[in-house]
Amino acid sequence: MSLKKEYDVIVIGAGPSGVSAAIKCSKKSLKVLIIDSNENSGGQIYRAPPKSYVKKKEKSLKENLIQIKFSEELKKNNIDTAYNHTVWQVSPGYKIDAFSEEGTIQWKTKNLIVATGTYEKIIPFEGWTTPGVIGLAACTVMLKSHQTLPGERIILAGNGPLLILVAYYVVKFGGKIEAIIDTSKKSHWLKSIFSLVLSPQNFIQGITWMLKIIFSRIPIYSNSMVTKVTNEKNGISVEIKNIENKKLKKISTEVLAVGHGLTPSTDITRLLRVDHVYNELKGGWIAKIDKYFRSSAKGLYITGDGAGISGAVAAHDKGKLTAYAILFDENIIDEKEFKQETIQILRKLNRYEIFAKGIANLNSTPKELINNIDENTILCRCEDITKKEIIHAIKKGAKNLNQIKSWTRFGMGPCQGRTCQYSVARVAADELDCKIEELGYLTGRSPIRPFPLDKAIGDFDYDEITKVEAAPL
Amino acid sequence: MDNFDIAIIGGGINGSSTALNLAKNGLKVCVIDKGSICRGASGVNAGTLTMHMTRAKLIPYAKKGWELWMNTEKWLSTEIDVKQKKGLCLAFTEEEEKLLNERSKIRKEYGADIKIVSKTEALKIDPNINSKIKCAAYCEMDGHVSANQTGYVFSKALRANNVDIIENFEVSEVSSRNNIYEIISNKGEKINASKIVVAAGVHLGKILKLLNININIKCFPQQLIVTERMPELMRTVVTVANGKLSLKQFESGTVLIGGGWPGIGNIDNDYTETKPENLIGNMRLACHAIPNLKNSRVSRVWLGLEAETDDAMPVIGELPNLKNAYVIGSIHSGYTSGPYLGLLLSEKILGKETDLSLFDIKRLIL
Numbered sequence: 001m002s003l004k005k006e007y008d009v010i011v012i013g014a015g016p017s018g019v020s021a022a023i024k025c026s027k028k029s030l031k032v033l034i035i036d037s038n039e040n041s042g043g044q045i046y047r048a049p050p051k052s053y054v055k056k057k058e059k060s061l062k063e064n065l066i067q068i069k070f071s072e073e074l075k076k077n078n079i080d081t082a083y084n085h086t087v088w089q090v091s092p093g094y095k096i097d098a099f100s101e102e103g104t105i106q107w108k109t110k111n112l113i114v115a116t117g118t119y120e121k122i123i124p125f126e127g128w129t130t131p132g133v134i135g136l137a138a139c140t141v142m143l144k145s146h147q148t149l150p151g152e153r154i155i156l157a158g159n160g161p162l163l164i165l166v167a168y169y170v171v172k173f174g175g176k177i178e179a180i181i182d183t184s185k186k187s188h189w190l191k192s193i194f195s196l197v198l199s200p201q202n203f204i205q206g207i208t209w210m211l212k213i214i215f216s217r218i219p220i221y222s223n224s225m226v227t228k229v230t231n232e233k234n235g236i237s238v239e240i241k242n243i244e245n246k247k248l249k250k251i252s253t254e255v256l257a258v259g260h261g262l263t264p265s266t267d268i269t270r271l272l273r274v275d276h277v278y279n280e281l282k283g284g285w286i287a288k289i290d291k292y293f294r295s296s297a298k299g300l301y302i303t304g305d306g307a308g309i310s311g312a313v314a315a316h317d318k319g320k321l322t323a324y325a326i327l328f329d330e331n332i333i334d335e336k337e338f339k340q341e342t343i344q345i346l347r348k349l350n351r352y353e354i355f356a357k358g359i360a361n362l363n364s365t366p367k368e369l370i371n372n373i374d375e376n377t378i379l380c381r382c383e384d385i386t387k388k389e390i391i392h393a394i395k396k397g398a399k400n401l402n403q404i405k406s407w408t409r410f411g412m413g414p415c416q417g418r419t420c421q422y423s424v425a426r427v428a429a430d431e432l433d434c435k436i437e438e439l440g441y442l443t444g445r446s447p448i449r450p451f452p453l454d455k456a457i458g459d460f461d462y463d464e465i466t467k468v469e470a471a472p473l
Numbered sequence: 474m475d476n477f478d479i480a481i482i483g484g485g486i487n488g489s490s491t492a493l494n495l496a497k498n499g500l501k502v503c504v505i506d507k508g509s510i511c512r513g514a515s516g517v518n519a520g521t522l523t524m525h526m527t528r529a530k531l532i533p534y535a536k537k538g539w540e541l542w543m544n545t546e547k548w549l550s551t552e553i554d555v556k557q558k559k560g561l562c563l564a565f566t567e568e569e570e571k572l573l574n575e576r577s578k579i580r581k582e583y584g585a586d587i588k589i590v591s592k593t594e595a596l597k598i599d600p601n602i603n604s605k606i607k608c609a610a611y612c613e614m615d616g617h618v619s620a621n622q623t624g625y626v627f628s629k630a631l632r633a634n635n636v637d638i639i640e641n642f643e644v645s646e647v648s649s650r651n652n653i654y655e656i657i658s659n660k661g662e663k664i665n666a667s668k669i670v671v672a673a674g675v676h677l678g679k680i681l682k683l684l685n686i687n688i689n690i691k692c693f694p695q696q697l698i699v700t701e702r703m704p705e706l707m708r709t710v711v712t713v714a715n716g717k718l719s720l721k722q723f724e725s726g727t728v729l730i731g732g733g734w735p736g737i738g739n740i741d742n743d744y745t746e747t748k749p750e751n752l753i754g755n756m757r758l759a760c761h762a763i764p765n766l767k768n769s770r771v772s773r774v775w776l777g778l779e780a781e782t783d784d785a786m787p788v789i790g791e792l793p794n795l796k797n798a799y800v801i802g803s804i805h806s807g808y809t810s811g812p813y814l815g816l817l818l819s820e821k822i823l824g825k826e827t828d829l830s831l832f833d834i835k836r837l838i839l
Contacts, residue, residue, distance in 0.1 A: 089747060089749050091746055091747070091749070092746065095749075097749045104753070106749065273744065393625065396625060396628065396629055397628045397629075397632065397638070398625075399509070399640070400509070402509075402512070403509045403512065403624065406512065406516055406621045406622075406624055406625075407621070407622065407624060407625040409621065412621075412699075412772075412773065413701070413702075413772060414701050414770070414772045416772065416773060443775075445773050445774060445775050446747050446773075446774045447771055447772075447773070447774060450701060450770040450771065450772050451770055451771040452769075452770050452771075453700070453756055453760060453766060453767045453768070453769055453770065453771060454760075454767040454768065456752075456753055456756050456771065457753065457756050457757045457760050457767060460757050462565060462566075462761060465754050465757045465758055465761070468715070468717055468734075468754070470572065470714075470715035470716055470717070471526065471715065471716030471717060471733060472528070472785055473528065473529055473576055473579060
């Protein structure tokens with residue numbers, strides 16, 4: 001397929017919100033391109049198995065079937081797709097620069113939809129960088145996309161609905177769960193089923209998951225958290241603590257999958273310098289949007305979980321609503337049609353909000369997890385910056401996240417603060433006794449993802465690059 | 474608020490160096506910044522301490538600045554990473570060879586200890602450079618500083634010398650009454666001082682205008698590129714004949730690529746935006762100089778705003794028609810020379826014999 005240089009609409013991210021927005025726009029004859037760094041559409045939730053991967057037929061997952069439907073729909077609606085393309089730069093106007101195995105490419109568009117979803121949040125603890133400790137979301141990628149267990153004996157820990165989902169998959173694929181360590185209280189479990197299923201027709205499924213976990217007799221430690229991980233022969237030792245009675249316990253395992261919820265991805269919107277707001281319940285910093293997902297910049301729309309976490313089912317409707325906003329802003333539909341088409345979706349999204357709040361509460365990070373961070377624990381694992389170094393910078397006068405970054409180098413490595421920004425901000429806010437939002441957020445910088453130099457430079461002629469004016473003497 | 478002996482408007486390398494020496498001489502000093510201290514060009518520049526890219530006329534000052542950087546423990550801090558390295562300036566074509574010879578000769582006349590070396594000699598100094606070079610200029614006086622640490626070490630040193638650091642104070646008015654300057658922020662906060670130093674970097678023109686002095690300040694939005702940590706890729710600070718590349722590897726393993734390939738920037742709101750085609754040009758030149766660099770990944774690109782006057786030479790000294798008012802700024806390769814020029818200005822303010830005639834602002838007043 002040959003791609004054009006310019007499109008009416010470009011969607012970054014081929015998860016549920018991006019795909020549904022792309023389809024809606026395309027149905028009204030807009031020229032649409034959807035870009036994703038993965039091999040196929042589906043996003044994280046409906047992740048496609050890699051093309052080179054030979055799948056075991058008997059374990060075909062519902063997620064994989066939805067993904068296949070996505071692919072068919074995109075094709076049917078003549079939507080151009082650029083998979084295996086990583087966006088590294090977005091500039092106003094809107095110009096999108098991406099790289100792939102073939103090199104670099106730039107597209108232009110009048111309307112840009114950012115549907116880049118979320119990334120996972122892990123609150124550090126002693127030993128969290130030990131081999132054998134992985135993220136809960138990383139664990140779902142292995143399970144859903146590769147149908148592979150990260151190890152034979154697994155401890156699942158953290159909070160949020162992902163915990164139950166991962167537990168279900170591990171059991172389904174024959175893994176042994178040594179324990180589930182849940183930060184939430186037992187009474188929160190029922191809520192998490194609701195938030196997971198989001199719609200009544202999936203309620204039964206939620207119950208099935210729960211029952212499967214309960215009947216497999218996995219020890220569940222509620223109101224507990226991981227405090228320390230140490231290496232031991234044939235695996236790791238995980239120390240857990242009951243938040244209420246402070247009792248400690250050690251469990252041996254091969255793998256610990258831990259996660260404390262999700263953070264909306266704001267790499268692109270921060271780079272474009274649009275307004276952002278802080279909303280702890282929606283996952284932290286998010287681009288400021290109206291109810292139709294318009295950002296503070298003309299032609300820029302943010303949708304899906306990246307516009308505030310509310311889950312995959314809601315993401316589908318968020319995408320649709322975003323598409324209608326574009327169609328209206330482009331004068332393709334009139335106000336009457338716009339109102340008519342969006343009123344039902346808005347109502348539905350409002351209903352989701354109730355569930356979304358349930359997710360949000362499970363997603364929020366309890367103070368105990370932050371208090372547990374020892375001063376010698378690494379917060380920024382790219383640059384090996386400990387809590388002690390962050391506190392030291394603050395004691396010496398650093399007052400905001402960018403200043404702390406500059407003084408300590410936290411957030412300067414390959415992940416650009418995606419992993420550590422939240423926990424550094426929590427630690428800093430405690431130290432400065434201020435609200436997280438007062439600390440600001442890290443200035444958006446390209447490349448959005450680490451950019452291989454050989455791809456960037458391509459083939460070139462030396463005489464071409466030196467046609468620049470010499471610096472004055 | 475108390476009356477300060479001197480208020481420095483702009484907490485970059487120039488203002489902070491001036492302030493530090495004045496405070497060490499017993500003056501009651503404050504440093505005012507519209508954002509955070511050394512978070513403008515002073516905190517985000519490439520930190521290259523090279524003679525190969527310095528304006529010929531500024532070489533004597535850059536040499537003094539270089540000495541200060543190599544001895545930071547004596548006047549600033551032990552906590553900033555400064556590394557002396559050999560500097561190689563490369564020529565790949567006959568035309569560049571000619572340019573390199575010409576430029577190195579002039580820089581040498583101004584005191585830089587630069588010599589032209591053959592390809593074989595250059596490859597012995599740093600085997601990682603592209604063997605397609607014609608020749609190179611070599612200078613022992615080179616190296617780099619981790620510029621991101623500037624704000625940390627200066628705020629610590631200034632505070633230790635009882636300097637008041639006043640951040641997030643955007644100056645909107647400066648007036649003078651009974652030999653006292655009153656500096657007012659856009660939020661209405663006031664600071665009084667007997668003397669003032671304007672050291673506002675790219676905002677120099679704007680602040681001088683408040684004092685009815687009009688000069689042109691051009692702004693260059695400079696782009697910088699940094700890679701992930703890599704094993705040894707180079708041993709020297711590498712530049713090229715036309716001055717469009719600065720390249721070095723820090724101790725952590727990251728490689729910093731610069732050279733003045735501009736991005737987009739707006740001086741009024743400090744907005745910056747990268748220009749992908751210039752980034753790619755800069756990366757190509759870097760990979761041409763150090764071929765193995767192409768196996769690394771870029772982890773971050775950022776921009777800083779550099780200021781320049783009409784004749785590309787600094788403004789340092791007294792402000793005309795005003796009493797007890799001084800200026801320092803627009804120093805090319807300012808990060809290298811800044812500490813020394815700040816020291817010179819502070820000596821002038823303290824009444825010592827100092828020749829700053831080369832940098833007199835009067836030549837530029839519109």
